[in-house]
Amino acid sequence: MTDAETQAKVQELRERVDQVDLELIRALSERAQIVQDLARIKAEAGVAIFDPKREEEILRRVVEQNPGPIYDSSMREIFELILHRIRDLEIQRGEFQR
Template sequence: MTIDELRQEIDRLDGELLRIFNRRAGLALEIGKIKKERGLPVYDPTREKAIFERMKGENPGPLEDGAIVRLFERVIDESRRLERIMTHRDESQEKE
């Protein structure tokens, strides 16, 4: 393959990742709503550790396990941040 063809494939994969990240975030928001209803905290270290361990176990490479964990930490951090923003926004609307 040429550089241009490889870059086109990367662009296609980036589009897939974008859709997947947003779908994942939407699901995290749904979980956030349930957690709020049940009075559960947004942060669940046991769940996050399980995700990291599962991803390391499924990692075929070439990315090292540490890189996989860092990537998933970032994705989870952003999902958690979004949950907090939406929860705060919902609480503000309820007070009005």
């Protein structure tokens, strides 16, 4: 592969990474919005917003559906962080009840 071909391939792959990053941002924002809607509905109904069984179910499914190459333990950690940060958002908004 020539230097020009290498540079072109590197640029192409970087653009693909940038696109995936954008998709992740959009998906995380959509997930947070859905969780906010769910929290609002639960709060209005007087139902506890945090459900540890549901969270464990989500984390189990994440590991089961992980195609790799990210290790299962790492994927679980990533999703634990996502769940915790979205919960932090709910706490800041005053919608979180244990």
